[in-house]
Amino acid sequence: MSDKSMTYRGWGRVLEATSDVARPERAKALAADMAEAPAPALGGLRSYGDACLNDGGRAVLMTRMDRLVDLDEESGVLRVEGGARIGDLARLLAPRGWLPPVMPGTGFATVGGAIAMDVHGKNHHNAGSFGQFVESIRLITPKGEKTTRPDTLKELFSATIGGLGQTGIVAEASIRLKRAKGDVMMVTERRVADWDEHLALLDGSDATYTVGWIDATATGASLGRGILEEAETGAGLVPPAKRGRRVPFDAPAFALSSPVVRLFNAAYWRRVPARGRTVVKPIEDFFFPLDKLHDWNRLYGKSGFHQFQCVVPLAAADTLREMLERIARCGMASPLAVLKRMGPGRGGLMSFPMEGYTLAVDLHAAHRPAKLVAELEAQVAEAGGRIYLAKDSLAAPEAVHAMYPERRKWAGIVAKHDPEGAMVTDLVRRLDLRRRG
């Protein structure tokens, strides 16, 4: 098997790695690659920081391992290879009345990446996380192939869901799908005037899919203003989604400068009439609104960007409000921030979700937000919340260890399956996540 030397970056484009990358095209090749020299998997490279990097080492790119192996129409269980993209699954399943149970905000994330980060979607408040729908995993560990289920090799399962790829490579997984009424979304959008209204609407929403888009540049009385989207699947006719466009170059620095961002946000907010509206959208427009603009991350120019995402317990809503104020005042924030209410659902020892509110904000790296992020992190820790490792590139080990109380137990299980540390990524190294003590 020949490897290719590749230089690549996380989605935020701030951190970079050069690795010898294997790209198996079939199960036999994957098994051979892992037997030769075990290495962490790369999925769609949609993690923002260094979760999908292994600088100076080897990596196994999974994007060609994307076959849909079996759909049991009775039970709604799909067996699929680890490199299959969530967006492809949605496109192929929806016309048959099914959807992936949980979808992150990009369809380019893979099944393996969704398991390794135990991703959450716009239905987290009622459905839980991706890992909770996984019935079984065919895992290629550095010590050989294992099949793990919630009730078979239990420990390994709980260390694999949300386990940052440290237990091995997800070659194949069986996933319990959700019923869909059809292949469109009925979306109700309404303007939200401020923070308190936003929280009240999120708390009161009984829609299947709910998300709040926040204008992270609005301050004062408008702090927390935005748009609430609530949606259900539906059947109907909408024009087919247009082919995507691509951002062909790194944008100049002014493209996302703060006045531009403020204008953009104001326009986005006014787009929705004051009394609200209900629209019918193709599935991918609702779930993956940014995917149509390929490589949109290049809009941030050469220096790239950071995404800060945290979750805090329900009772700490005021802390989150203070954090948003701090972000809005600093002028580093980007067009769209996301606010969601999360339910308690989580699938593994290192899963991010907890019951509470989650806020995700993009910060232009050119503004050097490290100090701001450090302050925000301290607030999150204080409030008993945690930051999302799929997005992080700035945190320090101690703070993160405190936010993930089951980390030590996880590290112990991982050590059994990967004693040599072959699966370690840049993120795991930076945050010393596998430390046993």
Add this chain to the structure above:
Amino acid sequence: MTTWLILGASSAMARALARAVAERGDAVLLAGRDMGDLDALASDCAFRGAPRAEAVAFDARDPSGFDAILKRTTETDGILNVAVFVGSMPAQDAIDADAALIDGTITDSFTGPARLLTLLAPLIEERKGTVVGVGSVAGDRGRIGNYVYGAAKAGFHTYLSGLRNRLTRAGAHVVTVKPGFVDTAMTWGIEGMFLVAAPEAVARDILKAVEKRRDVIYTPFFWRYIMLVIRHIPERIFKKMSI
């Protein structure tokens, strides 16, 4: 209905073609050596809409299995298209060190598929099908880096041209496909690749060519012009070049 017999179906280009025709509702017979992989691809194609998707054992170097393939193919219905993606490209220096590798290289890219196509030809004529033969730009001129592989492809091109001449008379057709660099297992990790095309783009070009009954295509299209220039370099200059 249309049925596609795809030889060398484990190739990423073949996989892209199989998926595209499955999504249109065509049946697929997936032929190759890695049965585990072909079974997985067959399920994937069935999922995408192929009314019939099956794996068939095929080794270009073992003609004793060809009759069984012919028989399986005869049992399908409708228009019969055959797409050939089989090929192998050992490094030229490996061949220089072991001349016995030449036989296998020629068999994989040329004589094996040609022999099977000859067996299938009457059926393709009867079922008014199209043969898609994947050759290579490497077959347009013998270059220092891969001239045994190039010779196999050149032989296959000539065979396809003759087969086209024959099948046309019966209302069937042959498309010769000459890819440039494609992002597959064959080229992954090889240095000096440029303008590398996605396998899905090659599959799209192939389907367009089948629909339009094109004779010879280059994919991506600009390779036609690159090869036009390369073919016109006088031999006395070309022999000193290493491109």
